[in-house]
């Protein structure tokens with residue numbers, strides 16, 4: 001794992017956007033695994049700005065998002081389809097068809113999960129998988145106790161995850177109870193994994209992910225088994241890392257080589 005520690009959330013998001021942009025400059029037709037969540041909003045804003053200024057072209061890449069809520073159609077404002085339209089496709093002038101997500105409104109969610117897994121494989125596989133981190137250690141919607149060998153499938157959301165995501169839903173609106181998510185095995189098959197976590201509320205999960213045992217208790221700890229995982233943190237999210245000095249010696253100021 002490469003652990004890159006940046007001073008603040010903005011610098012961390014900028015570093016992640018730069019890594020994505022450099023990947024696309026090296027390989028414009030790259031297949032990107034994409035993520036949602038509040039942490040990703042500044043990443044997409046920076047990527048869009050780079051696309052608008054001509055530093056990177058997004059129109060040849062293919063995206064596969066990590067997950068979608070079961071029961072929400074793409075037009076639902078809290079669906080991850082809507083998130084990706086709002087934060088990437090619309091501002092970058094991208095054809096939304098380039099961004100694949102599982103259909104939350106599929107009549108058979110299990111069949112939709114299997115279709116999605118097959119579509120990722122048929123694309124040639126994911127070159128760079130972007131990931132956020134749940135405060136409980138989840139990646140995608142792989143909640144604690146997820147099999148570390150799991151494929152894309154339907155998962156029941158943890159109470160803490162539903163409570164954390166309630167901020168995106170209106171008053172009285174119920175957060176869905178299930179999601180279709182890429183599995184841990186799906187994520188580990190990506191050629192590179194790139195996780196961004198910012199804020200003190202993620203520090204415990206970051207420490208468990210990087211320095212804890214590889215365990216289904218913290219699904220993100222499976223990234224310790226990935227041969228090319230880069231973890232980008234701000235200082236607050238890195239605060240509970242025991243080996244922080246070492247990471248900062250290896251990657252001063254969070255510098256790292258190009259992933260492409």
Ligand SMILES: O=P(O)(O)OC[C@H]1O[C@](O)(CO)[C@@H](O)[C@@H]1O
Nearest residue numbers: 036037038039040132133134161
């Ligand atoms: O960036 P946030 O909003 O803290 O979310 C962290 C993670 O949790 C999720 O929102 C799911 O709960 C993921 O999409 C994201 O990676």
